[in-house]
Amino acid sequence: MTSRLPAAPIGASTPSRRTVVKAAAATTALAAPLAAAPLAHAAEGPAFLHGVASGDPLPDGVLLWTRVTPTPDAVPGSGKGPDVTVRWEVAEDRGFSRTVSSGSTTARAASDHTVKADVRGLRPATTYYFRFSVGDASPAHSPVGRTRTTPAYDATAHGVRFGVVSCANWEAGYFSAYRHLADRSELDAVLHLGDYIYEYRSGEYPAAANVVRQHEPRHEIVTLADYRVRHGVHKTDPDAQAMHAAHPVIAIWDDHEFADNTWSGGAGNHSAAEGPWAGRMAAAKQAYFEWMPVRPSTEGTVHRRIRFGGLADLHLLDLRSFRSQQAGTGSGAVDDPDRTLTGRAQLDWLQSGLTSSGAAWKLVGTSVMISPVAFGSLPAHLLTPLAELVGLPKEGLAINTDQWDGYTDDRKELLAHLRDNKIQDTVFLTGDIHMAWANNVPARAATYPLSPSVATEFVVTSVSSDNLDDMLDVAPHTVSLAAVAALKTANRHVKWLDMDSHGYGVLDVTAERAQMDYYTLSDRTDPEATSSWVRSYRTLSGTQKVERVHEPVR
Structure with missing residues (x-):
């Protein structure tokens, strides 16, 4: 039977199926009023409950995406939650020992705490790995994504x-x-x-x-x-x-x-x-x-x-x-x-x-x-x-x-x-x-x-x-x-x-x-x-x- 999540693309920080399903259940618990039900895993601090994505590849770049849940009540569509600085990294390897690009952006309620990074300066026809993080001393990391120029x-x-x-x-x-x-x-x-x-x-x-x-x-x-x-x-x-x-x-x-x-x-x-x-x-x-x-x-x-x-x-x-x-x-x-x-x-x-x-x-x-x-x-x-x-x-x-x-x-x-x-x-x-x-x-x-x-x-x-x-x-x-x-x-x-x-x-x-x-x-x-x-x-x-x-x- 095929595994629910592929091992290769998303690396060691991949959430388990149970974690993903619990996140889904928490999100789908939303009812009127819209943000009445908090997301369970956000109680521990900022969390990446909606995965990572990339798109619109170019010879020298690609667009990266994620959504951060900064507080338990900052569910999608709620308009709640503080601004959060989100860092991103792009590397040649899944372990991020060869990082080639990095930067930061801000997740805001005004954009539903979604963020995008339009990364440039990459090599053509090359596979890269990327991730996001929030926090300083002990940052919370997103799952690892794989992309290609x-x-x-x-x-x-x-x-x-x-x-x-x-x-x-x-x-x-x-x-x-x-x-x-x-x-x-x-x-x-x-x-x-x-x-x-x-x-x-x-x-x-x-x-x-x-x-x-x-x-x-x-x-x-x-x-x-x-x-x-x-x-x-x-x-x-x-x-x-x-x-x-x-x-x-x-x-x-x-x-x-x-x-x-x-x-x-x-x-x-x-x-x-x-x-x-x-x-x-x-x-x-x-x-x-x-x-x-x-x-x-x-x-x-x-x-x-x-x-x-x-x-x-x-x-x-x-x-x-x-x-x-x-x-x-x-x-x-x-x-x-x-x-x-x-x-x-x-x-x-x-x-x-x-x-x-x-x-x-x-x-x-x-x-x-x-x-x-x-x-x-x-x-x-x-x-x-x-x-x-x-x-x-x-x-x-x-x-x-x-x-x-x-x-x-x-x-x-x-x-x-x-x-x-x-x-x-x-x-x-x-x-x-x-x-x-x-x-x-x-x-x-x-x-x-x-x-x-x-x-x-x-x-x-x-x-x-x-x-x-x-x-x-x-x-x-x-x-x-x-x-x-x-x-x-x-x-x-x-x-x-x-x-x-x-x-x-x-x-x-x-x-x-x-x-x-x-x-x-x-x-x-x-x-x-x-x-x-x-x-x-x-x-x-x-x-x-x-x-x-x-x-x-x-």
């Missing part, structure tokens, strides 16, 4: 490997996918494609009868304190702590970091009774930047670019801050050129970056699926005239207008840009939909395969959020098989689809190919769930198509 911008990188995850619903199951990624020492980073937290009240999604562990706070999160508490609970999960301690995490948000089906002016489950949307979105963003190892943005966005030598550029998108409101299902508004998913400035930024990239591979982290999806017994090319007659999307019957399917003008422009500028080896990496897919991305789905594929897309399933079999309460890979067959018949660019599994992906990139290995979990409700490889697909350089591979990269 990226190759030099002009370096010839022979390979890069990412863990890829999305959609981790606390109430739906355990985060075993994180644990299995933590155990993989060869990863350069973990890419989290959104829905790191969920905003729902307890028992709303999934239904109360299927809740494995309860959200805190129990109500739908709306205020800054609410979002801080929800993030704080997630950072007590032992699997989340293990993953963050083992690898730099490169994260973008999707809707549930805010509210369901977020758009720039609202969300599907936000009402006027919950206050102005702008205030709720600002609160959610503040908590996200406090609690995630992501460099803060003055524009309040997460779109950015990270380069891995000459091998890969990773373009990360923010598809919530600038989008127009979702069109209704069956509405011809999805083709309206005045509606946008990305916003004009971000689409220009992406297209310019793709054109100017000198990297062999152009990876695009997108929180929602870009491949068009039509549903029906007829092939997509026969649905096109019917769609035009009844005012549906010209590329078929849209299932999910929250995806790029709901904003076809942005997609048409982006795919035409790839085709017209002969930009090759673009791979979209996607979460959100709680299913695993391997797709060719056609310039025009209605005439595919006569029209070319201009990119490929790998979609990873959820860590724990409900899939089709969960929603229907049926055995996996039974009822869903008919839906898979219908979707593949109507969408010839879809080469593989798994509607029922939970798990993660491992993307391995070399100059010759980009390969996604898909792994599934034995049982999301089992905290000791095992992991097994299920499928692999790759795209060879210059092909713009996916093909099945019969074994994972070793």
Whole structure:
């Protein structure tokens, strides 16, 4: 049975599982009033109950993160607790005999006692260890984290490997996918494609009868304190702590970091009774930047670019801050050129970056699926005239207008840009939909395969959020098989689809190919769930198509 916490990355000062679970229990004991229940271990002095993390690696640096609990009442979201000086160290070895950088910062109630250190002056493509401490005579130390810088911008990188995850619903199951990624020492980073937290009240999604562990706070999160508490609970999960301690995490948000089906002016489950949307979105963003190892943005966005030598550029998108409101299902508004998913400035930024990239591979982290999806017994090319007659999307019957399917003008422009500028080896990496897919991305789905594929897309399933079999309460890979067959018949660019599994992906990139290995979990409700490889697909350089591979990269 796999250990709950990996020995290598987090070193001798790693808290035991019992300590981590007790910290989680203490944090989740929060109730109204918010800070009524103290954190047990903080009674002994300042404590690091939420682990350590790193993210957004560069050739010469990386962002470090932790949260200190200075006093028993300084629980997340409470606004209580004194300012505390927090020291950080970066070393070449886990024992910190070869320290290469150090400094200090201040944990304040104003930032929920979270701290970040944007460390520079490091060597490219190098593994480092880091820790935090509080106190003078006998300092309290955090767990030890491991991180890694990226190759030099002009370096010839022979390979890069990412863990890829999305959609981790606390109430739906355990985060075993994180644990299995933590155990993989060869990863350069973990890419989290959104829905790191969920905003729902307890028992709303999934239904109360299927809740494995309860959200805190129990109500739908709306205020800054609410979002801080929800993030704080997630950072007590032992699997989340293990993953963050083992690898730099490169994260973008999707809707549930805010509210369901977020758009720039609202969300599907936000009402006027919950206050102005702008205030709720600002609160959610503040908590996200406090609690995630992501460099803060003055524009309040997460779109950015990270380069891995000459091998890969990773373009990360923010598809919530600038989008127009979702069109209704069956509405011809999805083709309206005045509606946008990305916003004009971000689409220009992406297209310019793709054109100017000198990297062999152009990876695009997108929180929602870009491949068009039509549903029906007829092939997509026969649905096109019917769609035009009844005012549906010209590329078929849209299932999910929250995806790029709901904003076809942005997609048409982006795919035409790839085709017209002969930009090759673009791979979209996607979460959100709680299913695993391997797709060719056609310039025009209605005439595919006569029209070319201009990119490929790998979609990873959820860590724990409900899939089709969960929603229907049926055995996996039974009822869903008919839906898979219908979707593949109507969408010839879809080469593989798994509607029922939970798990993660491992993307391995070399100059010759980009390969996604898909792994599934034995049982999301089992905290000791095992992991097994299920499928692999790759795209060879210059092909713009996916093909099945019969074994994972070793």
